[in-house]
Amino acid sequence: MPTTRVCRTSSRSGRTARLAAVPALLTLFTLTACSGGDKASDLTAPRNHLLSEDRGATGGDDQLTGGVNxxxxxxxxxxxxxxxxxxxxxxxxxxxxxxxxxxxxxxxxxxxxxxxxxxxxxxxxxxxxxxxxxxxxxxxxxxxxxxxxxxxxxxxxxxxxxxxxxxxxxxxx
Structure with missing residues (x-):
């Protein structure tokens, strides 16, 4: 029976150690995500040429620049x-x-x-x-x-x- 008790104790301490490691890992991931700001903004910058065009439903223009009547x-x-x-x-x-x-x-x-x-x-x-x-x-x-x-x-x-x-x-x- 003592071996069962030892296993339960070690299981609890292992679970506690894992729970204590979660905040440390979250902090590490947050700091990693914040560093290298230029690279992140380059990756998220839109590069779609359609974003500069007017695609709204305004008026009945004779010019076909996009959008609808x-x-x-x-x-x-x-x-x-x-x-x-x-x-x-x-x-x-x-x-x-x-x-x-x-x-x-x-x-x-x-x-x-x-x-x-x-x-x-x-x-x-x-x-x-x-x-x-x-x-x-x-x-x-x-x-x-x-x-x-x-x-x-x-x-x-x-x-x-x-x-x-x-x-x-x-x-x-």
Whole structure:
């Protein structure tokens, strides 16, 4: 029995020694991380050339320097606001809704993706995709939407964007 007792004692002292070493190791790692400041700042300095470009959704400039048309972006948000938004990126001009079931349509749901492709307020600067699923035999099945659904939504987004631009005095910024 004394050997068991000795093992327990040595186990406790080993655990205590390890616990005492933790603060010392943390201090050592902290001091190591703080030294050599120039090398650390060189490693973390951004080197992406896109950071110097304006990628905001401002105005409807005719120059293609990046970003998207703010009127198209706001028009898409306003037009699709009745659906839950799953993802939105104003810089990239991407808007994705979550599945939406219209109140009058049971067993049918829709998802819409809108891409704003340009800084100019033009009809070809907008691409809309509509996805439709029907609930059949306990499973949601992909089904093509009505042929004119994407073009109707595109028309509504463009009309709203033009209305916003007119409210702004037909200015592009």
């Amino acid at each position: 703010a009127y198209l972006w706001r028009g898409a948000l306003d037009t699709l606001s009745f659906m839950p938004i799953a993802s939105a990126d104003a810089v990239g001009g991407f808007l994705l809704t979550d599945w939406y079931t219209p109140p009058a349509a049971h067993g049918e749901r829709f998802k819409i993706t809108a891409y704003i492709l340009d800084r100019r307020l033009r009809s070809d600067a907008l691409r809309v995709s509509v996805f439709r699923q029907v609930y059949q035999d306990g499973v949601w099945t992909d089904t093509p939407p009505a042929a004119n659904m994407a073009s109707d939504i595109t028309t509504k987004i463009l009309a709203r964007a033009r209305e916003l631009r007119a409210d702004n005095g037909n200015r592009d910024n």
